[in-house]
Amino acid sequence: MINVITCDKFQKSPFGKHHSLNLHAHASRKSKTVAVFVHGLNGSGYGTWKDWPGLVFENPDSPIDVALYYYPSLFRAVRHLQRGADIDVQAEQLAEHLEELGQKYSEVYIIAHSLGGLVAEEAVSLYLQKLLVQDGTYPAATPIAAIFLMASPRGGSGKALFPFWFFRDVYRLRHLSKEHARSSSFFSSNVQVQALASTGGYRFLLPRYAGIATLDVAVSSASASGSIPEVQQQRFKGNHFSVVKPSHRDDPQHVWLLQSIKEVKEIRIQWARNEKHRHLNDVRDFEAPPFIVTKMRGEYRKSDWDALYTEVRQSASRPYADVIDHEDLKPGTKVDLLITINESVNVLNGVPASKRVVDEAVEDFEAGRIATAGICPIGAGYSAAETEVRKWLNQTTETQFYVEGSADMEGLRERLTQWIDVVMLRHPDRQLRNQYTRVALAQFDNYEEVE
Structure with a gap:
């Protein structure tokens, strides 16, 4: 049972006797994204993280609901006459919560500390195995969007906890426990853990990230980073406990988390686009090579804008994927990137035609006709025009659209090239060539948490 x-x-809110997961949901802004925090050995639902869940919840850019999972472990478990936490039971319990959250949210991100990383990985493997058994039509991109493992002993915890081997949860941290090896084997055989818009032949798409504390004496860097792609590892100054306690929005852990979540969102959007493109029929003769679809729209047509767009689009095409204008495809084909160009002076003067172009882009996005858009105010005052354009966007499109202006045509060329390159980078054929160098059931315990 989840306490909403x-x-x-x-x-903070206490954990009562009938629930072990507190879900903080926004009252005035509906969110389809939730971040689940899972603490580590002898940790607490809120105390382990201090300000971090609040920073995520009160993120001004886009609403993210926050859930905190609590289970008594080590000395906290002794209060309930338990010899530490039963990790198997906790993993089953968390898997049930994830299944319930997956029915409410389209994206579930798990942030786990220390022992909590092992609990989270086992819970996710149980969740995915259940999909395999129950339904052969499961999506590769399930609601579980990514796992962030903070100072988690994926290769064991070493000698720091040797005096406490009596506790069953501490014993679970020994090097290569058979239980953790079981879940690791499932991931290595079934899950694409790299941040790519392609499953690469695996059943599921679920990136894993590792946060490593540079002063950690409990978990070595090698243990914390085990089997996590190097580009998805990040080192932070601090010890085993301080690494999960950022206190400001600009602290590196928090910035890294939000940037990585945005990356995963973009990857999942592109994966969905790729899946739809794969099933397109009767699209001229563009079955091979695959293609990226772009479209340009301006407040009025200018020949130099059109010529530059065509030049950049043709230059961006690669042997593994063409960049094709939407007019060359059958009607109704989804657009990967909509490009809109506005005169900066018209934006600042509130010219209706200028705002209408942006409003139409928002309407197309919300209707599912485009994946993303790039809006470029051009000319003197473009920086102020960028600020004005952002006021025309809603919370969702502000995070999904690129709003970058330029002073002249050369700057416009740079913007168009950058946006198309980002879309091309997410193409699975491009990623598979560069995947190593890419640029991006039990009864609940009767307890109240004591901070």
Whole structure:
């Protein structure tokens, strides 16, 4: 059972006897994304993280609901006459919560600390195995979007906890426990853990990230990074406990988390586009090579804008994927990148035609006709025009659209090239060539958490 707390200001709430997961849901802004925090050995639902869940919940850019999972472990478990946490039971319990959250949210991100990483990985493997058994039509991109393992002993914890081997949860941290080896084997055989828009032949698409504390004496860097792609590892100054306690929005852990979530969102959008393109029929003769679809729209037509767009689009095409204008395809084909160009002075003067172009882009996005858009105010005052354009966007499109202006045509060329390159980078054929160098059931315990 999940305890739902509807609020707009994040505040701690006790865990009661009938639930082990507190879900903080925004009262005034609906979110389809939730971040689940899973603490580590002898940790607590809120105390382990201090300010971090609140920073995520009160993120001004886009609403993210926050859930915190609590299970008594080590000395906290002794209060309930338990010899540490039963990790198998906790993994099953968390898997049930993930299944329930997956029915409510389209994206579930798991942030786990220390022992919590092992709990989270086993819970996710149980969740995915259940899909394999129950339904052969499961999507490769399930609601479980990514796992962030913070100072988690994926290769064992070493000698730091040797005096506490009596506790069953500490014993689970020994080097290469058979239980963790079981879940690791499932991931290596069934899950694409690299941040790519392609499953690469695996059944599921689920990136894993590793946060490593540079001063950690409990978990070595090798243990914390085991089998995580190097480009998805990040090192932070701090010890085993401080690494999960950022206190400001600009702290590196928080910035890294939000940037990685945005990356995963983009990857999942592109994966969905690729899947739809794969099933397109009767699209001229562009079955091979695959293609990226672009479209340009301006407040009025200018020949130099059109010529530059065509030149950049043709230059961006590669042997593994063409960049094709939407007019060369059958009607209704989804557009990967919509490019809109506005005169900066018209944006600042509130010319209706200028705003209409942006409004139409938002309408197309919300209707599912485009994947993303790049909006470029051009001319003197473009920086102020960027600010004005962002006011025309809603919370969703502001995070999904690129709003970058330029002073002249050369700057416009750079913007168009950058946007198309980002879309091309996510193409699975491009990624598979560069995947190593890419640029991106039990009864609940009767307890109240004590901070």
